[in-house]
Amino acid sequence: MTVMIDLKNVSYRYPVSDDFVLKNVSFSIEKGKFTAIIGNNGSGKTTLCNTIRGFVPHFYKGDLEGDVIVDQTKILDYQLGQLGEKVGYVFQNPFIQVSGVKDNVFEEVAYGLENLGVPVEEIIVRVEEILKLVKIEHLREKNPFELSGGQRQRVALASIIVMDPEILVIDEPTSQLDPVGTEQIFDIIRLMKERGKTIILVEHKMDLIAEYADDLLVMHEGELVMQGPVREVFANPEFEKYQIQYPHVTEIALQLQKMGTPLAFLPIRDEELAEALNMTGVKIHD
């Protein structure tokens, strides 16, 4: 497997700040993997995303130590404009993620492709496809400024994935969405993974991470404290220390274990609970 993103001893401090927001972070992500970054507020998740996208150090100055390597090339050797095609970044605040020059959603989604110089006929085909995929076809004539938070979040995601970047960095894409909308977004992310994209996702909804993600990076106060396959990280007793939520089913299982119920393994998905309790044969009664 080729390594897509490689960070070596990366530390970063925002300008005029005394404290490092990222402290000696090292990890590598293989091509085609879906990696989730979790951690409490202020633990450096978003800064980490900015670093992978190249906004650190190209846009935010400050001190960056260590090496950030994206697709075999150091981030410093890229121009910011070149990275746009390679790394798609959907960021947190959906309300500001509007270009501000387009009158309707269709053109808004097309904006990135226009900037990339894609021929008009191809733009129309690609935008149509993405609108269908993200299920926002009904919004196509609406003004992007008049959408609700959840709608904007979908438009923001559509605007990025339409550009077809190899790497997707997605920072809390579902914060404004209801459970159904959230599931849909995760379905799209899974589809992107099936298309071979490398995906980095910041998210607080552990149930969904457990279901979809391959690997987990746990951030705590600027340090990367744990990393590895999702199941291993959740099963590691160290995880409890960082006061991050478990998937609900894991929480329940741990509680049961504490009360003396033996577990075959630690379940992280809902459907695994019965199996973990060795009760696969037992029927559930209403």
Next chain:
Amino acid sequence: MKQNILLQLHPLTKFYFSLFILVIVLIIPGYSFAFAIFPVLVLIAVFAGVSKEFLSIVLKALLSVLIIVFIMQMFFYPGDHVLWNWGIFSIKQEGVDYGLLLTSRILAIGSSFILFFRMTEVRDFVKSLEDKGLPPMGAYVVLSTLQIIPEMKRQANTIMEAQKTRGVETEGSLLIRAKAFIPTLTPLILSSIAGTEERAITLESRAFSAPVKKTSLHQLTKSNVDRVLPIVYVLIIVGLLVWRFFL
């Protein structure tokens, strides 16, 4: 809706028309010609179906300026032919003439540009400038301003509501409302400044600075009329110049 021939002209053709009016008004002496331009512009506005907005903006924006300019010139332009006298104020023939000349030109030029902006969508105009070589950065600034102003208005309302819930009085006499203005304005300006950084990142994540030539879904078409009209303008201007200075 978009079947109007005048509205369908290329934005630059319309823009050149305004420039054309500006030039001929300056070339041709006397105020009667410049005043005669205005009814022509009104006629064009009627044909383009924008006469209502056109007239209301001319009234609001130009009328007061014209009156003030005319009165100032009438009283204070130096001259010998005093028409009317009251204390230190006197109206002179030269002042009236010059006032009429000035106001006629302001009216013709001002209303021709007002008409231009009534007949042209700004995004079309900016697009045409972009085709002519305006950098995308400049085009973005113009277009985003248009969209951001209503957005800021909305935000101002939100902040106003928020301040109301905190007990800031926002209704009542003029003084109270003026007082409420400051706690509304500060967060609005600050948040707008803070928003620019995120907006820059948004643009960047849409590959705004990608080192390639941009394409555009929005295309402007040029008809034969659009090719001929600018030449006609130039010919008329050259003709007028020749007539004015050589004959």
